[in-house]
Amino acid sequence: MIQLKPWYEFDGKVFRFKFGVENSAASREAAQTCKQFSPDDEDEQIDDTLVSCYNCMNRRWLIDGVECIQFK
Amino acid sequence: MNNEQLKSWLICIDDTDDIGTKGTGEIAQEIAEILSDGEHESSSFITRHQLYVHPDIPYTSHNSAMCFQLQTYKSLETIKQLTVAHLLEQSAAASDPGLAILDCDSEFDREALIRFGLEAKEQVKTKQDAYDLALRLGICLSEHGGTGQGVIGALAGIGLRLYGRDGRVKGQVDLGQELYEEGVELTVKEALTRSGLDIVVDLSGQQLKITEVLHLTRKVKAVYCQHQFALLVYRHEGRWCNALKRQLKEY
Numbered sequence: 001m002i003q004l005k006p007w008y009e010f011d012g013k014v015f016r017f018k019f020g021v022e023n024s025a026a027s028r029e030a031a032q033t034c035k036q037f038s039p040d041d042e043d044e045q046i047d048d049t050l051v052s053c054y055n056c057m058n059r060r061w062l063i064d065g066v067e068c069i070q071f072k
Numbered sequence: 073m074n075n076e077q078l079k080s081w082l083i084c085i086d087d088t089d090d091i092g093t094k095g096t097g098e099i100a101q102e103i104a105e106i107l108s109d110g111e112h113e114s115s116s117f118i119t120r121h122q123l124y125v126h127p128d129i130p131y132t133s134h135n136s137a138m139c140f141q142l143q144t145y146k147s148l149e150t151i152k153q154l155t156v157a158h159l160l161e162q163s164a165a166a167s168d169p170g171l172a173i174l175d176c177d178s179e180f181d182r183e184a185l186i187r188f189g190l191e192a193k194e195q196v197k198t199k200q201d202a203y204d205l206a207l208r209l210g211i212c213l214s215e216h217g218g219t220g221q222g223v224i225g226a227l228a229g230i231g232l233r234l235y236g237r238d239g240r241v242k243g244q245v246d247l248g249q250e251l252y253e254e255g256v257e258l259t260v261k262e263a264l265t266r267s268g269l270d271i272v273v274d275l276s277g278q279q280l281k282i283t284e285v286l287h288l289t290r291k292v293k294a295v296y297c298q299h300q301f302a303l304l305v306y307r308h309e310g311r312w313c314n315a316l317k318r319q320l321k322e323y
Contacts, residue, residue: 024318041095043120043242044134048291048317057091060133061125069091069133 001071003033007053008068015071016062017053027053036070076145078112080176083155084139084229086123087222090132090164097242099162100138103155107142116141117268119239119296121189121232122323123225128196130168130221137229138242141176148173148212159216170202170222172230173212180209182234189231189238192224202227236299240323245269245292245303249314255289263288263303270300272312275319280305280312287311295323 007030008015019026024047031037031051038057039045045055053059058070083103088096097120104115118140125135144151155171163169174180188205191197199215202224206213211230215223232238245267249255260272261282272280277297280286286305292314295304304315304323 022318038092040133041097042244042291043095043097043240044136046317046321057133061135063125063127 001034001036001068003035004030004068004071006030008071010071014060014062014067015069017059017066017068021054021061021064021066024049024052024054031056034070076147078143078145081142081144081148081151082139082172082174082176082230082233083107083142083151084137084172084226084233085155085159085222086137086170086225086229087131087218088159088163088167088169090166093164093167094162096136096138099158100140101242102162103158104140104142106154106158107144107146107151110145113142113144113146115143117294117301118242119229119233120242121225121229121239123192123228124194124196126196130219132167135225137225137232139229139233139239141233148175152212152214156214156216163217166218168218168221169216170220170224170226171212171214171216172206172223172226174230175210178210180211185209185211185227185231186235187231189228189233189235192228192231193238197224197228199223233296237297238323239296240320241294241296241301245294247288247292249288249292250290255287258286258288260284260286267294267303268301269294269303271298272303272305273297274312275304275306275315284312286314288314290314291317293317293320295320297323 040057047054108115
């Protein structure tokens with residue numbers, strides 16, 4: 001998961017996407033580099049471009065952000 | 073000939089999946105098909121209702137419930153039996169499924185149920201909250217594995233469906249738009265006839281006239297608003313275009 005380091009940071013609890021929940025461009029860039037990207041059900045996707053962390057099965061929505069659960 | 077009365081029900085399930093397993097929406101679709109297999113029986117589109125995401129709430133990745141309306145001759149006992157059997161068969165091992173069934177013709181405190189649904193989008197609710205309300209309103213609420221935490225979302229999903237202004241419709245609307253790179257142009261009337269949807273609305277909730285022309289491309293999704301199944305559109309470069317996913321997210 002080293003390739004995702006520019007987009008995610010550990011906040012003490014989870015690996016959080018640095019760019020919030022409205023930055024599709026960054027979400028797509030991150031997903032393009034990720035070997036673990038796997039699309040969630042179409043009903044759960046929120047970005048019109050498929051390959052985007054916001055659409056990934058391995059993202060988890062938080063109150064104020066999104067985490068990647070692939071980081072361990 | 074069936075001597076039973078054709079009745080209307082709202083059915084909602086929640087917390088049936090895990091990462092990489094069959095989604096709750098797909099399981100809801102299968103249940104809807106099983107329950108509406110008789111002559112003159114039918115099920116509506118399924119709506120997906122977003123609930124609160126909070127560290128105190130154990131959800132897989134998005135915390136949403138799936139709800140549909142059913143018209144059937146089947147009794148509550150049969151509905152529940154068939155639904156539970158399918159839930160037990162299809163739910164993920166690590167899931168906490170909940171099921172809520174509402175007899176739409178029964179007397180119940182509609183406002184209390186809607187309030188519960190709206191609160192479950194912004195607050196942490198407990199299983200006890202859900203069971204207490206279900207008991208008071210006479211709603212069939214049950215859990216089927218794990219912690220049974222899904223009862224909260226299942227009850228909330230019914231409240232949100234009754235609210236009439238929440239939820240995206242499961243699946244995509246196929247009006248032939250994906251066959252052509254440039255999409256298709258249809259009047260509102262044609263789009264509604266072909267899709268089975270009720271209305272076309274813009275982002276402010278204004279209904280479009282049936283003579284208006286829509287420019288539909290790629291993925292087309294519907295939402296539930298004004299107590300109807302609606303195709304959401306926005307004005308772009310002088311044309312009515314199907315909503316983008318980020319616009320649908322509001323639902």
